[in-house]
Amino acid sequence: xHLLLPCRRCPPPVTIARQFHSTTQVSMRGRPFKxxxxxxxxxxxxxxxxxxxxxxxxxxxMYRQQRQTxxxxxxxxxxxxxxxxxxxxxxxxxxxxxxxxxxxxxxxEQHPLTAKRTxxxxxxxxxxxxxxxxxxxxLLAGVRWTPDPPRDSxxxxxxxxxxxxxxxxxxxxxxxxxxxxxxxxxxxxxxVREANIEDETLYERLPLDTRHLDAKMRKARKxxxxxxxxxxxxxxxxxxxxxxxxxxxxxxxxILTSQ
Numbered sequence: 001x002h003l004l005l006p007c008r009r010c011p012p013p014v015t016i017a018r019q020f021h022s023t024t025q026v027s028m029r030g031r032p033f034k035x036x037x038x039x040x041x042x043x044x045x046x047x048x049x050x051x052x053x054x055x056x057x058x059x060x061x062m063y064r065q066q067r068q069t070x071x072x073x074x075x076x077x078x079x080x081x082x083x084x085x086x087x088x089x090x091x092x093x094x095x096x097x098x099x100x101x102x103x104x105x106x107x108x109e110q111h112p113l114t115a116k117r118t119x120x121x122x123x124x125x126x127x128x129x130x131x132x133x134x135x136x137x138x139l140l141a142g143v144r145w146t147p148d149p150p151r152d153s154x155x156x157x158x159x160x161x162x163x164x165x166x167x168x169x170x171x172x173x174x175x176x177x178x179x180x181x182x183x184x185x186x187x188x189x190x191x192v193r194e195a196n197i198e199d200e201t202l203y204e205r206l207p208l209d210t211r212h213l214d215a216k217m218r219k220a221r222k223x224x225x226x227x228x229x230x231x232x233x234x235x236x237x238x239x240x241x242x243x244x245x246x247x248x249x250x251x252x253x254x255i256l257t258s259q
Contacts (some may be wrong), residue, residue, distance in 0.1 A: 011038070102119075102120070103117055117171060117172075118152075118169070120155060120168050120187060121155075121168075122149075122155065122164075123163075123166065129196050133195045133196050134164050137167075138165065138208055139206055139208065142209065143209075143212040144167050145166070145167055146165060147166075148162065150168055167191075199206060
């Protein structure tokens with residue numbers, strides 16, 4: 001019997017081959033670990049003998065502190081006496097150098113406060129001609145005048161120096177320190193020049209404005225802010241004479257003479 005249609009060829013069989021790869025760590029994972037054989041006698045030859053003389057950490061820290069102390073004591077013994085060659089006698093400031101300049105430094109770091117300059121001036125050291133000029137200088141200084149030296153001024157509260165009080169002026173408006181100091185110096189010269197004017201006598205009758213001192217005492221709250229303390233106790237001298245009542249011995253004779 002013959003086939004009417006031609007027969008197709010059968011495709012070849014497909015074979016799939018898979019290859020598995022494993023690293024050394026994976027292959028060694030299941031095997032037990034075996035330490036190498038070491039001869040203990042050879043190891044003891046390379047170790048230092050333990051004599052039991054080593055100290056704990058706290059003792060080593062104490063030794064280091066003692067060494068630092070001894071180092072400073074040696075410096076005091078051998079180096080400090082050499083500073084005698086640079087010794088200078090103390091000369092107190094005179095009337096020719098009445099200014100005390102204070103500045104702030106941050107060990108070389110940039111800071112806006114390093115350009116600030118503060119000057120403290122005893123009024124007793126200023127070239128003022130008389131008591132009227134001294135009173136005028138206090139009035140012109142305003143709130144910058146204080147009877148006691150500021151704490152950060154470095155000026156002792158001597159009777160001669162603190163006789164007329166102190167003036168404190170600060171400036172930080174300019175970018176450089178010498179510019180701020182120059183402005184303060186010009187302001188002090190202008191203050192002295194205005195205080196020594198001889199034509200005006202109006203300042204003789206004006207009292208000092210001490211409200212800033214009273215506010216400072218109230219803010220400190222150390223007891224001086226209470227009324228009647230710290231020299232604030234009122235008396236009859238504080239009232240004008242026209243406001244005081246007349247005495248009875250002066251009133252009776254005036255009544256008899258009128259009758």
